[in-house]
Amino acid sequence: MGKKIVIVGGVAGGASTAARLRRLDEEAEIIIMEKGDHISFANCGLPYHIGGVIKEREKLLVQTPESMEARFNIDVRVRNEVVRIDRDKKEIKVRDLNKNEIYCESYDFLILSPGAEPIKPPIDGVDFPNVFTLRNIPDTDNINEFISKNNPDRAVVVGGGFIGLEMAENLQERGLKVSLVEMAPQVMGNMDYEMAAMIHNHLREQGIDLHLNDGIASVNRKGGKTVVVLQSGREIETDLVIMAIGVRPSTKLAREAGLEIGESGGIKVNEYLQTSDRYIYAIGDAIEVIHLVTGQSVLIPLAGPANKQGRIVANIISGKSDKYKGTQGTAVARVFNLTVASTGASEKLLKKAGRDYLVSYTVSKNHAGYYPGAKPMTIKLLFTPDRGVVLGAQIVGYEGVDKRIDLLATAVRHEMTVYDLQELELAYAPPFGSAKDPVNMAGYTASNILDGLVEVVYWDDINNLDKNTILLDVREEVETQIGSINGSVNIPLNSLRERLDELDKDKDIIVYCAMGLRGYIGYRILKQHGFKKVKNLSGGYKLYKAVQD
């Protein structure tokens, strides 16, 4: 008989471990303990099932206990909750939720993939029957049932992370009027403020009632109606509330067994995904990971890492050398018509980690501008000031954002520089890209900063300028009709060379255009004609404006 391996949790991390284990080892005894009714379901699809985008509920079940048993000869025990680990005996206690009985099961290796739980803040009304969280199929069924039965008009989504935003979109899709409440000044905490600002504008355009800088204080009932009360005192009448303020790693079992818990609150593991007990491994949302860029211990609850860790643990337990090198937090979400994505470290994170970095913004079309349907995406690139190593990237746009974030994620993982980005030879045909892809363009623009070919200022510098600074708008005159920065002088780029004498060579000059490209060309012209104190507004008026709106 082979090793006996017990896995706690049968979804992303757990099921992946089990499948790979079996492929590596026909002899092993493999048991999945899952307290819920389902294994191997598509957590990430739940919001879209509520929105009616994924119509059939069965589609959410990637594997069933039966299929997992038939294909992988795995002993799958749903409605079996592991309640205790006895490390000395290498035994667990399991509650069979059907019979409400507790039994013991021994293990050679134990793998914890218990995931995370939605955070429910300790506020009044959080347990009202129309206040929901979303983690699994029963949660989804509850929300669906509530909507079908009560035909509600209004929803409040609390929390502007990706689950909150997906829920906002899908509830609106389902016909509800949605308010989104976020305590922070911005949605999508993985992005920086100015990038999130574009999302805020889009949410408002889509008719979402957006409340930033305002947390939830309580849920009340007033005259038969549900009212969400915010910390500011503002009240929002609603029919249902979705709490999506984040998740907390499920560490109870590990904690009670005396396994080491990291500073961030996740189960601590080494690079072999081994806990402080060498026979117990842990993976997925429950663990603390090393941030690939900052080296800090963090929680990054995402499906890609969970699945990958599951496979790595299976390798390790089967004696195949492998290790987990860290998580970089590559993420993407659709937010109505927008696609929003990030990878690596944000500016916020780099600041917190005390790291030096430079920033560059570019705006590029997803494919050749002359081919119908081209749409712009704004890329924020973060890189080291010495060699230009890519530290992180954020993109807000439409089609093709996922492609560019994946390329930049690969650059981050392989410590490529902005010079490497210039050289990437990417596929180009009119429907798919440009001869200079947005990623090449981000590389060009960033390396120009590094090489000292241009000096830049940023959107947040503009409001703190010395009042003698000249704000030089090099857009065409017609473009200024959509607005410009207060106090600008307009000299369109194409006439700049002839009109240089209108500008004072000794003054500070900030050049800007719509997106940064013409401003850069303007900078090059001015600099080479003896203007000493010139800077270009990175990201241009478009980004500046997005933050003001």
Added chain:
Amino acid sequence: MGKKIVIVGGVAGGASTAARLRRLDEEAEIIIMEKGDHISFANCGLPYHIGGVIKEREKLLVQTPESMEARFNIDVRVRNEVVRIDRDKKEIKVRDLNKNEIYCESYDFLILSPGAEPIKPPIDGVDFPNVFTLRNIPDTDNINEFISKNNPDRAVVVGGGFIGLEMAENLQERGLKVSLVEMAPQVMGNMDYEMAAMIHNHLREQGIDLHLNDGIASVNRKGGKTVVVLQSGREIETDLVIMAIGVRPSTKLAREAGLEIGESGGIKVNEYLQTSDRYIYAIGDAIEVIHLVTGQSVLIPLAGPANKQGRIVANIISGKSDKYKGTQGTAVARVFNLTVASTGASEKLLKKAGRDYLVSYTVSKNHAGYYPGAKPMTIKLLFTPDRGVVLGAQIVGYEGVDKRIDLLATAVRHEMTVYDLQELELAYAPPFGSAKDPVNMAGYTASNILDGLVEVVYWDDINNLDKNTILLDVREEVETQIGSINGSVNIPLNSLRERLDELDKDKDIIVYCAMGLRGYIGYRILKQHGFKKVKNLSGGYKLYKAVQD
């Protein structure tokens, strides 16, 4: 006064050089000599303008001489053909095509970006007025005018490269019935045969009258009709013919000036893009490049490399250190509903170069299968047998192919291994990807081969099997209705463990399923139960079938 730089050719390479040069150097005198009427036009958009997809002709003009002069202070001379280079004097002779006069122009540096010319085979009828090639705007105008005037019903496109295929699609879009004639056994010479086979099937499904293995012999007139005669003797009646059998680098000028020409027929340059004359640089379709993977000298006429080389030459001439590291041939094309892409070396190319390699096929959906609209893509991965360094990749699929080829192109350029592909942390949300992206999956499957976890056979091994070999089909019984390999035994994967005794442990067994995944699992089961001579069919029945069709 600064350096005087003359650029021959004002489109992809030439215009890029000029723009970057000016940004780096306000002082330089920069002249673009362009024999045609237009600079900086979108060659790649021409087929789509003929198809009516790009409606406005002006969209094809990315820059005009006027805009280039206004923005970049560049002396743009259209209808000026450089006819001779006098290297000793550092002078060129130019024919002003308006005045039909020849004049001289001196240079400090000369940059050749004359592109390539469509090959016209020396056959009868090739100069008929209804036989066209497509390279520039006048060519496009001619074709458009012919179609508008004559309202033709039928077209023959000769050549199945990407321009030929794009023309076939766009002419059909325009309402013509199209025959495609290709001398080779396959279209898209950059792909391997089995991958092209999927394109053949799709072309036929779309109603293209496809003739492979059959070159054009002549174009005749018979009773007032145009007839294309093939080498096989077959005749195709048509109203117009598009010759798209490839391009030849424009080297006349360089050749006559005694510049070194490479074995492949392109202008020879070093890694600084310098010709055998240190004051003359050359870029774009006219040059021979080093293939990044094989190290061989090759012609790769693509817009991305031309644009990048233009920028690099500008850097070098301005004294900024830079060099060109080689071309890998990353390309993508839409072929009706398909997207077809490749990067790095094909199997053909590796064979020719005498390189060792392994092959792996995977079929993955572009995004989560449970999210509506998921579509499969077939990935062929080529990698070294020692460390698994990625040498090349080819993909045929629908949406999301361009994203994966770009990731694999980045892997090729950075000499990543198939193990690196496993670890890439790519963005996942249901509309965009999977927790295990197709690229991760390609990495898993390839590394399983490298690690000896599975042995594989390929589609072209099947017809040469020893007749004692067991062909074990592990698909579900219903799936066998769409066909199976002759002489197969069907034992569905999920009952394989119970039915092992139906198989002979000492015989050779080839396991297969639809795409390779279940075959692999079947292999793992058999191998670990004492079956010694098992192999899995890489790519499964789907790929095998595509080649037979």
